[in-house]
Amino acid sequence: MLELENLSFAVSDEGSEKEIIKGVSLKIENGKTVVITGPNGGGKSTLARLIMGIEKPISGRILLNGRDITDLSVTERAKMGISFAFQQPVKFKGLKVIDLLRLASGKRLSVGDACEYLSSVGLCARDYIDRELNASLSGGELKRIEIAEIIARNSLLSIFDEPEAGIDLWSFSNLIKVFGEMKKNNPDGAVVIISHQERILNIADEIVVIRNGKVAKAGRKDEILPSLMTTEELVGVCPKNV
Amino acid sequence: MKFDEIQLRLLEEIAELHGVPEGAYNIRSNSEALGRRSTEHIVITPKKDVSGIDIEIKAGTKNESVHIPVVMTKSGLKETVYNDFYVGEDADVLIVAGCGIDNCGDGDSEHDGVHRFFLKKGAKVRYVEKHYGSGNGKGKRILNPVTEAYLDEGAEMTMEMVQIKGVSDTTRTTLADLKENAKLVVRERLMTHEDQTAVSVYDVKLSGEGSSADVVSRAVAKGNSFQKFEAKITGDAPSYGHTECDSIIMDNGKILAVPSLQANNVDASLVHEAAIGKIAGEQLVKLMTLGLTEAEAEEQIINGFLR
Numbered sequence: 001m002l003e004l005e006n007l008s009f010a011v012s013d014e015g016s017e018k019e020i021i022k023g024v025s026l027k028i029e030n031g032k033t034v035v036i037t038g039p040n041g042g043g044k045s046t047l048a049r050l051i052m053g054i055e056k057p058i059s060g061r062i063l064l065n066g067r068d069i070t071d072l073s074v075t076e077r078a079k080m081g082i083s084f085a086f087q088q089p090v091k092f093k094g095l096k097v098i099d100l101l102r103l104a105s106g107k108r109l110s111v112g113d114a115c116e117y118l119s120s121v122g123l124c125a126r127d128y129i130d131r132e133l134n135a136s137l138s139g140g141e142l143k144r145i146e147i148a149e150i151i152a153r154n155s156l157l158s159i160f161d162e163p164e165a166g167i168d169l170w171s172f173s174n175l176i177k178v179f180g181e182m183k184k185n186n187p188d189g190a191v192v193i194i195s196h197q198e199r200i201l202n203i204a205d206e207i208v209v210i211r212n213g214k215v216a217k218a219g220r221k222d223e224i225l226p227s228l229m230t231t232e233e234l235v236g237v238c239p240k241n242v
Numbered sequence: 243m244k245f246d247e248i249q250l251r252l253l254e255e256i257a258e259l260h261g262v263p264e265g266a267y268n269i270r271s272n273s274e275a276l277g278r279r280s281t282e283h284i285v286i287t288p289k290k291d292v293s294g295i296d297i298e299i300k301a302g303t304k305n306e307s308v309h310i311p312v313v314m315t316k317s318g319l320k321e322t323v324y325n326d327f328y329v330g331e332d333a334d335v336l337i338v339a340g341c342g343i344d345n346c347g348d349g350d351s352e353h354d355g356v357h358r359f360f361l362k363k364g365a366k367v368r369y370v371e372k373h374y375g376s377g378n379g380k381g382k383r384i385l386n387p388v389t390e391a392y393l394d395e396g397a398e399m400t401m402e403m404v405q406i407k408g409v410s411d412t413t414r415t416t417l418a419d420l421k422e423n424a425k426l427v428v429r430e431r432l433m434t435h436e437d438q439t440a441v442s443v444y445d446v447k448l449s450g451e452g453s454s455a456d457v458v459s460r461a462v463a464k465g466n467s468f469q470k471f472e473a474k475i476t477g478d479a480p481s482y483g484h485t486e487c488d489s490i491i492m493d494n495g496k497i498l499a500v501p502s503l504q505a506n507n508v509d510a511s512l513v514h515e516a517a518i519g520k521i522a523g524e525q526l527v528k529l530m531t532l533g534l535t536e537a538e539a540e541e542q543i544i545n546g547f548l549r
Contacts, residue, residue: 052531054527054531073530074527074530074531075530075533075534075535075536078530078531078532078533078534079533082531083531084531086528090522090524090525090527090528092525092543092546093460093488093546093547094460094545094546094547094548094549095542095543095546096546099542099546100532103529103532103533103534103542104532106532106533149532153532
């Protein structure tokens with residue numbers, strides 16, 4: 001279980017401190033899929049980066065299965081079983097798709113095993129395995145490879161920052177299927193997804209709405225989702241025509 | 243022919259050899275020929291006036307290779323060697339050169355190889371050259387290669403030149419002159435450490451219509467090392483030239499990139515690109531989210547970059 005206790009984060013903005021996350025407390029239980037949503041600029045991505053350790057909080061604590069990980073590095077958290085799929089996948093000159101999959105899995109994956117991860121995100125593995133992770137790949141391709149890496153890690157806690165953004169021709173339903181498969185293969189793993197999309201909200205066990213750096217709402221999907229759809233809680237989702 | 247441990251290690255580093263290679267070869271160790279073999283199509287003869295060899299590759303020779311590695315294990319040796327390659331019409335061969343210096347003494351060891359390539363019409367050469375140094379002596383390990391390539395009509399040459407480790411001081415000079423439809427591709431990989439310096443100079447002339455050159459260097463400067471990359475392409479005919487220097491600096495490393503282009507013909511199309519910077523922070527963070535330490539992430543990024 002991941003616990004956030006009164007977590008705060010600030011950046012300095014022209015000399016003054018600007019608080020981005022203001023005392024957030026949350027519990028994410030093993031085996032659950034939690035979707036974090038809310039208006040743009042509300043602090044969702046920052047919260048995800050705090051969990052991974054990419055950003056450090058100014059106060060509060062983060063606990064993973066009861067252990068305080070607040071002061072642990074990104075590497076240590078990754079080794080404990082936290083994974084992070086970037087909203088904008090990082091490009092590398094010279095490193096190939098198979099290199100990243102091998103690093104992600106922590107094993108010297110065979111080409112066959114690596115291909116399975118790629119196939120699960122709808123990429124014809126043979127065409128991709130030796131490609132460099134550079135600008136020759138489209139944003140959508142990079143994004144799907146990023147997701148394949150997270151699958152290969154088989155983590156205790158997998159965080160996806162807007163996985164649907166820019167997945168081009170690959171359909172939404174395939175992405176949903178990937179999350180379904182992850183849950184099946186790793187039933188104790190928790191999945192945190194940052195998203196605005198109704199279809200992704202629909203696969204959540206729990207939904208957390210972050211607005212102005214605070215938890216505006218949190219609870220079971222069936223409690224939270226109806227209110228999101230009727231109010232305009234979700235800036236970024238087209239208002240529904242009722 | 244017998245090799246000692248150090249010779250074997252150097253040969254493996256520079257030519258991935260575990261013994262005597264297949265095909266034609268000339269293995270030079272501590273300024274003496276350790277072994278030599280010619281084949282039906284590739285004839286190697288020692289020069290009479292200076293140190294070095296002539297390599298004649300007959301017209302139409304296909305799928306054959308020549309290995310000419312050099313190893314130096316004695317401290318304080320200094321040599322200049324002249325090797326000339328005459329590649330016949332429509333031949334298609336692999337040439338593997340390279341020099342490994344192990345210097346455990348206090349004297350500087352230096353190998354300056356002057357390689358000239360004369361490619362006849364339609365000939366194709368893939369040239370692989372690796373330079374490597376080791377040994378914990380105070381003596382420097384110095385390599386100053388000069389590579390000249392003269393390409394006749396339709397000839398093609400690919401040069402893969404790598405210096406990753408242990409060479410204290412190098413000045414690399416590569417000159418090329420290309421006739422009609424000739425093509426030159428250069429892939430250079432350089433990494434320097436500590437107080438090493440590396441200077442790499444290219445001067446490529448596109449003399450014939452339809453000729454093209456693509457000179458790409460990837461460089462990493464660590465420690466207090468310094469590198470200078472100076473690439474000049476001159477377009478004297480309707481031709482295409484591209485030069486690129488992509489560099490990573492770490493610690494107190496310094497890199498100077500001096501690309502230069504001269505077009506003497508209105509249909510010469512010449513492009514240069516140069517970029518120098520440290521490893522992007524987001525690349526490190528990304529690999530750390532996969533469980534690598536910062537040092538491991540750095541190593542992966544550099545290995546990939548220099549691949």
